[in-house]
Amino acid sequence: MSSLKQFIRAVRSAKTLNDERGVIQKESAAIRASFREESGDSNVRRNNVAKLLYLFTLGERTHFGQIECLKLLASPRFADKRLGYLGTMLLLDENQEVLTLVTNSLKNDLEHSNQYVVGLALCTLGNIASTEMARDLFQEVENLLSTANPYIRRKAAICAMRIIRKVPDLQEHFIDKTKLLLQDRNHGVLLCGITLVTDLCLHDPDMVHEFRPFTNALVRHLKSLTSSGYAPEHDVTGITDPFLQVKILRLLRVLGKGDAEVSEQINDILAQVATNTDSTKNVGNSILYESVLTILDIEADSGLRVLGVNILGKFLTNKDNNIRYVALNTLIKVVAVEPNAVQRHRNTILDCLRDPDISIRRRALDLSFTLINENNIRVLIRELLAFLEVSNNEFKPVLTTQICIAAERFAPTKRWHIDTVLRVLKLAGNYVKEHILSSFIRLIANSAELQTYCVQKLFSALKADITQEALTLAGAWTIGEYGDLLLKGGNYEEEELVVKVQESDVVDILATILSSAYSSQTINEYIITALMKLTTRISNPAQIERVRRILQSYTDSLDVEIQQRSVEYGNMFGYDDIRTGVLEKMPPPVFKEVSRQFEQQVTKPKGAGKRGTKKQIDEDALIELMGGDAAPGPTPSNGGSQDLLKGMFGGGDEAPTSSSPTPQSNLSSIMDLFNTPSPAPVQQQNPASAMPSAAMSFSSQLGSMAQPAAPSGPAQLPVYDKNNLAITLQLQRTADGTVNIVARFKNNGFTDNISGVTLQAAVPKSQILKLQPISTAELSPDAEATQAMRVQGSKGPPLKLRLKISYTKEGAGEVVDLVNWTEPLA
Amino acid sequence: MAIRYLILLSRQGKVRLSKWFITVSQKEKTKVLRDVAQLVLARRTKMCNFLEYKDVKVVYRRYASLFFVTGIDSTDNELITLEIVHRYVEQMDKYYGNVCELDIIFNFQKAYFILDELLIAGEIQESSKRTVLMCISQQDAIEDSEAHHEGLVRMGFQ
Structure with missing residues (x-):
């Protein structure tokens, strides 16, 4: 039986990892064997357990020795107990x-x-x-x-x-x-x-009251520590018992928080500690740091607060990175209460962005974001952009988001705002979140006076670099939408060169991106739509023909979405009379501060003409719902989860199906920004011409046709009854605000089949909707079908739904209807 | 509050000592050890002694060939944690007499004993330098006298 020392030596002398494993396994087996022998000799047991603890340190399995540790505990010998308790603490935890x-x-x-x-x-x-x-x-x-x-x-x-x-x-x-x-x-x-x-x-907050009377005693302790002379036993480089000082300061913080009286009691001693503690060594700084934390947390008087912030300011200029780190970390807490005091150190903080130490950079970055206001936005954003240029990739998503949000909030001019976002797209276009991109596009669409500028800038940026995804997306959309402005040139301000852009250049760049390795599926979708829009904005027949050929080459794309777009667009060439109308410029969307809600998911912009053939019906369903431009045709009812996202109804004041004759002019939701109306004529039989125009109100109740009540369960509420198709909803609420809905479809006709029945629904943005597939999309006369939905987050009645119903009926052809439905209050 | 774990790492990333004051599974421990070792070893000398790892602040310091690595709560005082680590090193230095990595490797139990006299539940329990070492040496003395006594018994003197 080897001793612990021999074992450790053997492990250390192993030449290779394999050798080491061999030694360890051999010894491990020997220890087990020895345990089995049940030797009564505690020296042997101690030797074994000691080796076991070495195995533990090496990260090996040790479970087989737990009982041996416990045996040591029961021994009367101190040496046994000492090792036994050590083993118990190391090998066991409270869950064993x-x-x-x-x-x-x-x-x-x-x-x-x-x-x-x-x-x-x-x-x-x-x-x-x-x-x-x-x-x-x-x-x-x-x-x-x-x-x-x-x-x-x-x-x-x-x-x-x-x-x-x-x-x-x-x-x-x-x-x-x-x-x-x-x-x-x-x-x-x-x-x-x-x-x-x-x-x-x-x-336990009650305990705070219990112990507040001890404030004075604690203050006395602290005072005696700070004023006592050299005490060898507790001295750390000239400071008496820093560990105790820090503990007292921390308890004073807990006691003084939110209590003016206690805060008053400790004001003086805090001032004393903050002024008199030697700040040349780490020990002293640890106490200063703790006292600043206490000052910031209690109801300290303003003089003391200033003192506290000044200490942090001094920390910030310290050469020791540790001290700077804690200063940056603590200043974040100060910004809210003493913004000006922190602003004073702005330059130092910005310098920290260039520190080689990532810990420092991370803290400095967090702090910089909190410093931005309307007065310093230009300076700070310039610094942050400079940092973006050199920063690690892990910082980029946060940086791009924060810069764009700050720009949106404090932008001095629109031009500056656009320039800033453009710069972000150029520097880190692969790290830009979608909602930032869409808010940028919204900005461009709303800035008529800067559209020429934007499209020219984006065009030249794309000529220089097509590797930045978000830049490419923004560029593709803008070039498609404002291609005519790009070609017209001119009125582009100041020093910038007015480059005369040829129609062929525009098509060139899009074609280059399309065939490049940097092109993603989304980019392809954007570009195909952009090319199509260009056909109405350029005049050279050769280029239009070129676009047609490019589109044609994608008609056999393996990607269904792209294939569908290119086929549909290809067909549009046959209808020149409507093509111009369909591809007309989009009305600027209503501004919405989506980017402020950056934590929320924003829907992915998707292209036009999509009828959800391949994917689960997703937000496109909504696009169609709101735009009312859905192409006729059987919408497959494969259903699936419909997680309609926020922001969908906030698009503004569109009246989706109101009297306006051209469908595309109705479009103004964000979604529709990316959505070119599809070419096919719309067949609407919507009775909702009096629908309210406010996006959020769904109150008009439609189609409340008579419908026999259900024999059992919750009432079947009529929703729709037309062309012999009757739809009712059955609602059931649970305690947590979830509403389970069963939609029932019935063909009340005598002879005609109804086929391709689909029901899509949308809810206000505070709620989440899940839509199950319909049981059958084909209804023979007198047949029934059901479809389940679930709405989460409903505050209570009345539930509001926007429904889109489509089906094909013999004799009536394709029917697409929109219904705004509100639950009738009983 | 308090120190969650203390790990002694060699420059090659080998664990020389690990003490956990929080209850975590072995799997989690292994992961933390691996991740933290990787982070700490990659740091250069001039950089600060703090890192952020998940919701824990890692405070580490290198003494000769060993890294002393602790995980503390993000609201804790990093600077005093460095002092606690330093106190631990000082105590070992006095105990072993100019401590080096080999002392800790071969007499790791002693290193744990010293730590247990310094920290309980991750909280520092004694701020007197003298007391901690005195307690350790008195306990060593008890062990020695037991061994001595046993030796006498074995040889038939008692």
Whole structure:
């Protein structure tokens, strides 16, 4: 049997990882074998457990030795107990079943006559006590809390903390004795006592009141520490017991938070600590740092606050990166209360953006965002853009988002705003989130005076670089939409070169991107639509023919979406009379601060003419719903989850199906920004010409035709009845605001089949809708079908739904209807 | 509050000591050890001693060939944590007498014993330098006398 030393040597002398594994496995087997022999010799057992702990340090499996550790605990020898408790703490945790076997040993040892045995037991309890152990042993710990021996008293205090954390109900047993700890003269006991009190107060606000009367005692302790002379036992480079000072400051913070009286009591001592502590060493700074945290958290007077912020300012100029780190970290908390004080250090903070240390950069970046306001936006954004240029990729998504949000909020001029976002797109176009892109496009669409500028800028940017996805998307959309402005040139301000752009150049660039390796599916979709729009904005027949050929080459694309677009667009060449109308410029969408809600998901812009053939019906359903330009044709009802996203109804004041004759002019939702109306004529039989125009109101109740009530269950509420197709909804609410809806379809006709029945629905943006597929899309006379939906987040009746119903009926052809439905109040 | 774990790492990333004051599964421990070692070893000397790893702030310091790595709550005082680590190193230095990595490798139990006298539940329990070492040496003395006594018994003197 080798000794621990021999084993360690053997492991260390292994030449290769394989050798090492061999040594370890051999020894591990030997230890198991030795355990099985049940040697009564505790020296052997100790040797084995020690080796086991070495295995643990190496990250090996050690579960087979747990019981041996427990056997050591039961031994009367100190050496056995010492190693046994060490092993118990390392190899077990509160979730292990074996731990219950430890309780008895602990109970005995807590009452042992030797303080070190008691100490081992307390240490173990404090580190790994489970809930059961806490209940079983709290009385012993409570007794030990008032022993005369400070060594035991302090350990018992931390144990009490662990016990109360595990079983909060037990705290009342400890409170009285804990109060005594706060008056203890022994530093160790005081340290542990304060730790216990702080923990109590943090977990139970009532405890704060209980311990507030001790504020003065704590202040006295702190005062004596700061003013005492050299105390060798507790001295750390000239400062007396920094550990205790920090603990006291922290407890004072907890006690003083939100209490003017206590804050007043500790004002002076905080000022004293903040002024007198030596700031040349880390120790002193750790105390200063803690005192600043306390100053910022309590109701400190303004003079003290200024002092606190100034300390952070001084920290910021410290050469030590650690000190700068904590300063940056803490200033974030100050910005809200003392913005001007932090602004003063702006340049230093911006310098930290260039620090080689990523920890510093990360903190500085967070802080920089909070500093931006309308006065310094130009300077700060310039710095942040410079940082964006050199930053690690992991920073880029946050940076691009934050820069664009700040630009949107504080932009001094539209031109500046556009320039800023453009720069972001150029620098980090692959890290720009979708909602930033769509808000940029919205901005361009709304800035008629800058559209020429934008399209020229984007065009030249694309000529220089087509690797930045968001830039390409923005460029493709803008060139498609404002291609005529690009060709017209001119009125482009100042120093910029007015490049005369040829029609062939425009088609060239789009074609280049399309065939490049950087082109993603989304880019392809954008470009195909953009090319189609260009056909009405350019005049050279050769180029138009070229576009037609490009589109044609995609008619056999493996991607259904792209294939569909190119086929449909290709067909449009046959209808020149409507092509111009269909591809007319989009009305500017209503501005919406989508980007502020950056945490929310925003729908992915998708192209036109899509009827959800391949994918689950997603937001496109909505586009069609709102635009009312859906092409006729069977909409497959494969259904699927319909997670209609926020922002869909916020598009503004469109009246989707009102009297306007051209469908495309109705479009003004965000979605429609990306949506070219599809060519086919619209067949609408919508009775909703009086529909309210406010996007959010769905109150008009339509189609409330008579419908026999359901024989059982919740009432069947009529929704639609036309062409012999009757639809009713059955609503069932659950307690958590979920509404389960069953839609029933019935063909009331006698002879005619109804086929291709689909029902799509949308809800206000605060709610989430899930749509199941319809049971059958074909209804023979008198047949029925059902479709389940679920709405989450409904506050209560009345539920509002916007429904799109489409079907084909013999004799009536294709029918697409929109219904705004509100649940009738009973 | 408090230190969540303390790990001693060699420059090659080998674990020399690991103490966990929070309850986590072995799988999680292995992952944290691997990730933190990777992060810490990649740092250059001039950089600050703090890192952010998940919701934990990693405070580390290198002493000769060993990295002392702790994980603390993000609201904790990083600077005083460095002092705690430093105190631990000082105590070991006094105990072993000019401590080096090999001392800790071969006598790792002692390193754990010292740590257990310094920290419980991740909280510092004693700020006196003298007391901690005195406690350790008295406990060592008990062990020695037990061994001595046993030796005498074995040889038949008692």
